[in-house]
Amino acid sequence: MNRSSQMSSPNSLRRQPKQQRGQQRVAKILTAAAEVFAQVGYSAATTQQIAERASTAVGSIYQFFPDKLAIFHALEAEHMERIAIVNAELLSKDIRRPLLQTIDEMVDTHAQYFEHPIPRIVYLQYFLAPIPGLFALFDDKFDRLLISQFADLCQQRNPQLDRDRSELIAEVFHRTYNCLLLVALKSNGEHRQKLYAELKNLLYVYLNPYIGDDLLLHTKVMICEHCGSDRVAKNGHRHGKQRYICRACGKQFADSYSLRGYPPEIKQQCLALHQQGMSFRQIERQTGVSHNTVINWVAAAS
Known part of the structure; x- marks a missing residue:
């Protein structure tokens, strides 16, 4: 009990x-x-x-x-x-x-x-x-x-x-x-x-x-095809395909992936902080973006 x-x-x-x-x-x-x-x-x-x-x-x-x-x-x-x-x-x-x-x-x-x-x-x-x-x-x-x-x-x-x-x-x-x-x-x-x-x-x-x-x-992030929410969880299989359920709208659907990344303004902020002399670790602590990601952005921009 x-x-x-x-x-x-x-x-x-x-x-x-x-x-x-x-x-x-x-x-x-x-x-x-x-x-x-x-x-x-x-x-x-x-x-x-x-x-x-x-x-x-x-x-x-x-x-x-x-x-x-x-x-x-x-x-x-x-x-x-x-x-x-x-x-x-x-x-x-x-x-x-x-x-x-x-x-x-x-x-x-x-x-x-x-x-x-x-x-x-x-x-x-x-x-x-x-x-x-x-x-x-x-x-x-x-x-x-x-x-x-x-x-x-x-x-x-x-x-x-x-x-x-x-x-x-x-x-x-x-x-x-x-x-x-x-x-x-x-x-x-x-x-x-x-x-x-x-x-x-x-x-x-x-x-x-x-x-x-x-x-x-x-990685690919699952997006609800009905409401666009990313609050999605797996919900079994049907006809050999993975099914998902949206926690936001409650509807079910099959695979519908969309590549996701950081918003452009976050990337620009990190690049600007680097140009101001801030270290990669300091940028990570301030913005939450991994220092490895910032390094890749800086390398691609140079």
Whole structure:
């Protein structure tokens, strides 16, 4: 039996606030609860402490929530809804972007997101202090979904990767990301930023051999023939041909490849930086374009 099968419904509000003032009160209670849970722990926290932090009466809390578990379920539900939107936006970006830029945006976006007390306490509680029966939505299935989505991205950037290999790469990426993100969130501000920087470097070094920019330049990227999206995954065979499904529009189609590379403005930017005296490695760090690619561009332009 998994953890979610033991839960009450996460939608545990006694009544949904309809007016703005009521919605603001609930939001204030939830933020206060997240701060109290982070300070003293879920088990030790009381509704009285939450009420004091929210500058409201305990009775006001019970107008909306029957108990402490219902409050946590509301925090969890808010986090799950928001993180789904955050991840969807990250994964919907053009896969032709430099790998370093993709990693930078991913880490920076999550770092900013988890500065908010609600997602931070839900995330830390799940991974560092799990309590049986506490979570209703956040479970191993969510982890597997994230791994599957990143495996899709790996195959989009490098179609030569088979599904098993891409999922293994995605799992190593995801587990490593989670571990260092957790350490960073427990650290102070200055050290946290240093950990984020090292996390970016680590992820880039690991992913570059599999889905690096050089591979993207020399491989064919599947494009949806219906909507033009590159969010495409393999979907079995028919009449001996590989079938694909578009994650953007949901339609299926057969082989339809298009060669992809960097946009012309990226190439011109790199050449201009080289003319200004910047080294190939410095250009790579600033633009995310592999130094080998820049070397080839410079050689071709000379």
